[in-house]
Amino acid sequence: MYTMPVRRILELGDPMLRVVSAAVRTPAEAARVFEDLRDTLHSFRLAHGFGRGISAVQIGEPKRLIYIELDGSAYRLRNPHLEFESEEKFRLWDDCFSFPDLLVWLERAARVRVRYDDEESRTRVVDASGALAELLQHEIDHLEGVLAIDRALDRTSFATRQEWQARYAGARQRSGE
Ligand SMILES: [Zn+2]
Numbered sequence: 001m002y003t004m005p006v007r008r009i010l011e012l013g014d015p016m017l018r019v020v021s022a023a024v025r026t027p028a029e030a031a032r033v034f035e036d037l038r039d040t041l042h043s044f045r046l047a048h049g050f051g052r053g054i055s056a057v058q059i060g061e062p063k064r065l066i067y068i069e070l071d072g073s074a075y076r077l078r079n080p081h082l083e084f085e086s087e088e089k090f091r092l093w094d095d096c097f098s099f100p101d102l103l104v105w106l107e108r109a110a111r112v113r114v115r116y117d118d119e120e121s122r123t124r125v126v127d128a129s130g131a132l133a134e135l136l137q138h139e140i141d142h143l144e145g146v147l148a149i150d151r152a153l154d155r156t157s158f159a160t161r162q163e164w165q166a167r168y169a170g171a172r173q174r175s176g177e
Helices: 027-048 130-143 161-167
Strands: 053-055 065-070 073-085 089-094 102-109 111-117 123-129 158-160
Touching (some): 027 065, 065 130, 073 123, 073 130, 111 130, 158 161
Antiparallel strands (some): 053 065, 065 073, 111 123
């Protein structure tokens, strides 16, 4: 029986976070990883007070799998592909499981369309705006080895969580992982 569902989360500096993740051919191959992603996300959220999305590479499995929980819905995306992103952008303080105490001010597309494979190997499309759009972009970046820090708007775009709480919380929108 598999009994180690909560996995260690890779942290900034781990070279695996810079790897381009590999496609996952079957739902069976994805299923165990999705379970671990879900359990790890829940555990992280209890410990840190935030957490809505995670990519497989963050638990040391460089596979193109993303797990998101938002507004009571769970999304299990295998081989997601960003098919469209709007010209319209919005800015937010982003955060990440892999550097939970660092906030990054960056820009994301306001609307995206993502194509992915579901658990029955059907191709699905999700049209997203707002928080889901931003989460999808954050997690798909992970699959390419791209991190939020790479998208910082300038050198003032970083804050520790403590400084962010003191200076920005409430004043600007934060979404993040
Ligand atoms: Zn992240």
